[in-house]
Amino acid sequence: EAQVTQNPRYLITVTGKKLTVTCSQNMNHEYMSWYRQDPGLGLRQIYYSMNVEVTDKGDVPEGYKVSRKEKRNFPLILESPSPNQTSLYFCASRGTGGYQPQHFGDGTRLSIL
Amino acid sequence: SQELEQSPQSLIVQEGKNLTINCTSSKTLYGLYWYKQKYGEGLIFLMMLQKGGEEKSHEKITAKLDEKKQQSSLHITASQPSHAGIYLCGADVPPGSNYQLIWGAGTKLIIKP
Numbered sequence: 001e002a003q004v005t006q007n008p009r010y011l012i013t014v015t016g017k018k019l020t021v022t023c024s025q026n027m028n029h030e031y032m033s034w035y036r037q038d039p040g041l042g043l044r045q046i047y048y049s050m051n052v053e054v055t056d057k058g059d060v061p062e063g064y065k066v067s068r069k070e071k072r073n074f075p076l077i078l079e080s081p082s083p084n085q086t087s088l089y090f091c092a093s094r095g096t097g098g099y100q101p102q103h104f105g106d107g108t109r110l111s112i113l
Numbered sequence: 114s115q116e117l118e119q120s121p122q123s124l125i126v127q128e129g130k131n132l133t134i135n136c137t138s139s140k141t142l143y144g145l146y147w148y149k150q151k152y153g154e155g156l157i158f159l160m161m162l163q164k165g166g167e168e169k170s171h172e173k174i175t176a177k178l179d180e181k182k183q184q185s186s187l188h189i190t191a192s193q194p195s196h197a198g199i200y201l202c203g204a205d206v207p208p209g210s211n212y213q214l215i216w217g218a219g220t221k222l223i224i225k226p
Contacts, residue, residue: 041218088153092156096212101146101158102214105155
């Protein structure tokens with residue numbers, strides 16, 4: 001089954017404790033992206049990647065890092081999480097042949113205390 | 114920057130009634146995508162529209178893209194509790210955009226029994 005898998009689904013942690021949210025897709029998509037979703041602010045893009053070793057900033061990259069060492073994986077790293085990074089996070093992937101929809105993971109609800 | 118405006122922001126509809134959600138841009142849309150999100154969960158792809166005047170249906174949901182490709186509507190006929198959730202539209206910006214999508218802020222749909 002074609003899917004984007006995020007882990008963990010839920011995480012409660014404390015300020016300053018480094019964490020990684022993993023994202024993996026099995027559709028051989030070149031494009032992958034991270035979003036955060038906050039009430040009243042909609043989907044905001046954090047980082048995206050056009051292919052292995054190619055990443056670029058989205059609209060709200062501060063406080064986040066990403067890497068794309070393999071095509072299928074695109075982890076999101078919070079080196080020193082802060083309470084304002086409490087949010088619902090989504091990973092998405094997309095094929096690049098013509099116009100295609102993005103496929104989303106189930107989301108990671110992150111609470112930073 | 115180009116934006117997608119969704120209306121209404123929220124909608125409360127009596128079960129069995131029809132409803133329409135709109136997604137509007139000031140510029141041409143090259144690919145228009147409708148998604149549904151159950152509260153706090155992942156985004157589920159509903160339909161994609163590309164051509165001016167195009168219309169697609171799935172079960173009781175019909176999506177249309179106007180001839181000028183600047184407005185799309187999502188129409189639900191005989192609404193049911195299962196239709197409740199947040200509906201988002203996303204769109205491709207002009208070519209050369211690195212496959213980025215822009216997003217509407219979402220429409221929250223509540224179905225009253």
